[in-house]
Amino acid sequence: MQNSELTQNLRALCLPGGRLSGTDNAFIAERYVLDKAREYGLRNGHLEAFAMPCWRATYTRVVRLADQEIPCEGALALCNTMSTPPGGISAPVLDVGDGNQEDFDLLNGELKGRFALVRDGGRNRRSEKMDRALEHGAAGLVVISVADRAPVIGTAHHTPRPEPAVIISHEDGQTIAQALAAGETVQLNIQISSESWDGEPHNAIAEIPGHGPHRDEMILVCAHLDSWHLAEGAIDNGNGSAVILECARALRAVDWRPRRTVRFIWFMAEEQDLRGSRAYVAAHQDELDRIVAMINIDMPGSPRALWTSGSPQFVERLQQFRRGMAGYVLNEEIGRLSGTWSDHAPFVEAGVCGVTLGGELGPGGRSYHTANDKFECVDQRATIESAAVLAVLVRQLADDLSLKPGRCLPDEPPASALTPASATQSARLAGRH
Missing domain, CATH: 3.40.630.10 (Zn peptidases)
Incomplete structure (x- = not known):
């Protein structure tokens, strides 16, 4: 062979x-x-x-802001996310379930300025979830990986955009979702370095x-x-x-x-x-x-x-x-x-x-x-x-x-x-x- x-x-x-x-x-x-x-x-x-617009990420860091920063290990930037400003982008997180249309329909302006937390998979592609999040004024998208798999890269934005889109591990995502369900405020900081060019x-x-x-x-x-x-x-x-x-x-x-x-x-x-x-x-x-x-x-x-x-x-x-x-x-x-x-x-x-x-x-x-x-x-x-x-x-x-x-x-x-x-x-x- x-x-x-x-x-x-x-x-x-x-x-x-x-x-x-x-x-x-x-x-x-x-x-x-x-x-x-x-x-x-x-x-x-x-x-x-x-x-086509070409893209490549060179660095991704996602941390949960608390008394002591808690990193989300293995996080990946999703395609066409532009570099964040120095120091990254920080925002509170709102759980939007599976990220389907009906999940977003339940929102009443709460997502504006927040990171939308969604589960991977389901009926809709990540790019569709990203589009809906942007329609509701989200600061970015955080995708929870499926269980028993490392985060899987893919596309979020169709063309380069500044709103960060990342995927984090199932374990980190579940921890954040459980904290939100318990009434806690969860704040994330996302830092991304990427390159975009016309190729x-x-x-x-x-x-x-x-x-x-x-x-x-x-x-x-x-x-x-x-x-x-x-x-x-x-x-x-x-x-x-x-x-x-x-x-x-x-x-x-x-x-x-x-x-x-x-x-x-x-x-x-x-x-x-x-x-x-x-x-x-x-x-x-x-x-x-x-x-x-x-x-x-x-x-x-x-x-x-x-x-x-x-x-x-x-x-x-x-x-x-x-x-x-x-x-x-x-x-x-x-x-x-x-x-x-x-x-x-x-x-x-x-x-x-x-x-x-x-x-x-x-x-x-x-x-x-x-x-x-x-x-x-x-x-x-x-x-x-x-x-x-x-x-x-x-x-x-x-x-x-x-x-x-x-x-x-x-x-x-x-x-x-x-x-x-x-x-x-x-x-x-x-x-x-």
């Missing part, structure tokens, strides 16, 4: 550290996958730039060209290349990026000549509001009607399940594929793909058929979005299995002319649809964003 191409590529992507969009590490990774794709024989390799990350793109009358039709095979800056971004999503690179290598190694063009895309800025995939969809509107399927690989692990937003006929085609892969333990049910938790979302919203392959990550799955997301967390054998399953799927979809390109409006997902929460339970072991 240590000498496999996939392992070497994953190690190379992890070595610089986190691949935060717009940073030098991200540019190194963009060039690496593009050079490797060309080495493996892919054609039309290029980088597509897009503009131009790149989506990396390369192809296996199609041959014959259907060569203008496409299968897209995608993964996000970016990660947070806390560690190496191995689980999220170095392994997914390495999987689609290995898929490309394997298909070219057998000199396959697909009927349709297979385009591989490594997106940047998935972690920051899906900006890379949204930029791609906006720039390639004239090609969307020629896409048969967009396959998105995000934290794959050992292959266990398929989901799609496609038609009943496409679902049946995936069932046929699943039955032919009897050597792998793929779930019998094909899940319904929905939600905005990864780069499939802009395509599905535009009516393109989305597909994703999910898997069991093992104990390492708990490391994503934390300082523990390192190369050693990846189950390499399981990841190679995902690359093998993906290669077979890509080959079948690219050569099956019974499948037609074209767009359809995304339908209303059934109760069993894949959402960030259900993806957590079945394949990723932890929530997204």
Whole structure:
């Protein structure tokens, strides 16, 4: 395993550290996958730039102000929080429960000038909770991490703003919430040092060209290349990026000549509001009607399940594929793909058929979005299995002319649809964003 191409590529992507969009590490990774794709024989390799506000935190300190300061260990600044003034920002705290709309509706001006304390997870994303807190005049947002997990970084503000947004440990959050419930006044001081700049990350793109009358039709095979800056971004999503690179290598190694063009895309800025995939969809509107399927690989692990937003006929085609892969333990049910938790979302919203392959990550799955997301967390054998399953799927979809390109409006997902929460339970072991 240590000498496999996939392992070497994953190690190379992890070595610089986190691949935060717009940073030098991200540019190194963009060039690496593009050079490797060309080495493996892919054609039309290029980088597509897009503009976005970039951000990186360098220091975060949260303390509870009392007779003696009580630090909240392990606190993390959430994306797009600007640096606080010297000495930080101090404010009293108000508990707003889960941070859902009904929780904020109960307020009567009490939040103005206070930090909103909310629980992580639930029906709403952190950015939605942040937006509501700002509407009520909050001084900032303090998110309580879920139990039994280190604080998990993610996005709060859509663009850089001065109101601090942080996540603290479950234990510290519970202590603060209990003090508030007992009628105590809790005051926090938040200090953050961060950098914000206008950047131009790149989506990396390369192809296996199609041959014959259907060569203008496409299968897209995608993964996000970016990660947070806390560690190496191995689980999220170095392994997914390495999987689609290995898929490309394997298909070219057998000199396959697909009927349709297979385009591989490594997106940047998935972690920051899906900006890379949204930029791609906006720039390639004239090609969307020629896409048969967009396959998105995000934290794959050992292959266990398929989901799609496609038609009943496409679902049946995936069932046929699943039955032919009897050597792998793929779930019998094909899940319904929905939600905005990864780069499939802009395509599905535009009516393109989305597909994703999910898997069991093992104990390492708990490391994503934390300082523990390192190369050693990846189950390499399981990841190679995902690359093998993906290669077979890509080959079948690219050569099956019974499948037609074209767009359809995304339908209303059934109760069993894949959402960030259900993806957590079945394949990723932890929530997204």
